[in-house]
Amino acid sequence: xLKVEQNPLFLSMQEGKNYTIYCNYSTTxxxxxxxxxxxxxxxxxxxxLLSNGAVKQEGRLMASLDTKARLSTLHxxxxxxxxxxxxxxxxxxxxxxxxxGAGTILRVKS
Amino acid sequence: DVKVTQSSRYLVKRTGEKVFLECVQDMDxxxxxxxxxxxxxxxxxxYFSYDVKMKxxxxxxxxxxxxxxxxERFSLILESASTNQxxxxxxxxxxxxxxxxxxxxxxxxxxxx
Numbered sequence: 001x002l003k004v005e006q007n008p009l010f011l012s013m014q015e016g017k018n019y020t021i022y023c024n025y026s027t028t029x030x031x032x033x034x035x036x037x038x039x040x041x042x043x044x045x046x047x048x049l050l051s052n053g054a055v056k057q058e059g060r061l062m063a064s065l066d067t068k069a070r071l072s073t074l075h076x077x078x079x080x081x082x083x084x085x086x087x088x089x090x091x092x093x094x095x096x097x098x099x100x101g102a103g104t105i106l107r108v109k110s
Numbered sequence: 111d112v113k114v115t116q117s118s119r120y121l122v123k124r125t126g127e128k129v130f131l132e133c134v135q136d137m138d139x140x141x142x143x144x145x146x147x148x149x150x151x152x153x154x155x156x157y158f159s160y161d162v163k164m165k166x167x168x169x170x171x172x173x174x175x176x177x178x179x180x181x182e183r184f185s186l187i188l189e190s191a192s193t194n195q196x197x198x199x200x201x202x203x204x205x206x207x208x209x210x211x212x213x214x215x216x217x218x219x220x221x222x223x
Contacts, residue, residue, distance in 0.1 A: 033212075035214075042215060043200070090153075097155065097168075098153075098212060100145075100153040100154070103152050
């Protein structure tokens with residue numbers, strides 16, 4: 001059974017600081033997704049990582065995938081308040097079934 | 111833009127009631143999914159469907175059933191609601207097998223009293 005572990009589960013950071021969220025998974029997969037969820041809202045797709053070594057960047061967020069280590073990272077650069085949200089990683093099984101991590105609640109303080 | 115809609119944003123039901131949650135997508139997607147979201151547990155897959163009248167169990171199907179009579183509509187049914195089914199329910203759709211992103215609806219927050 002595939003397990004997906006995110007850490008930290010809660011992250012409080014100051015504006016302007018950098019931090020990384022980690023996503024480890026237990027079985028082989030070369031597809032991983034990052035989603036963002038604002039309070040009371042649904043999930044919004046951030047990144048789709050489809051191969052070992054994939055790196056995607058959007059604004060202050062950068063995601064990477066190391067399939068050999070079964071690890072993906074979501075790096076936040078110079079955080080701003082608007083990045084406050086819950087971030088989920090999800091690992092793809094068999095091309096369509098996703099297994100989600102528990103989510104990381106990010107709070108950026110002014 | 112892909113649009114996934116769910117019939118209710120908030121729903122309050124009594125224990126033992128039969129509950130229907132409806133999901134509709136407008137992009138002719140093959141695959142549809144029902145998840146429940148609970149704090150600290152992320153999203154867990156209840157059921158999914160690859161095609162009309164087809165369904166497969168996800169990780170937590172107990173206490174739920176589904177119906178997909180038309181391609182655009184995927185219904186989640188709680189035959190006899192219980193308090194431990196109080197949760198946020200999210201529907202998603204996906205173009206087809208071996209395609210990528212899933213597109214999520216706004217969610218239904220169900221409270222069973």
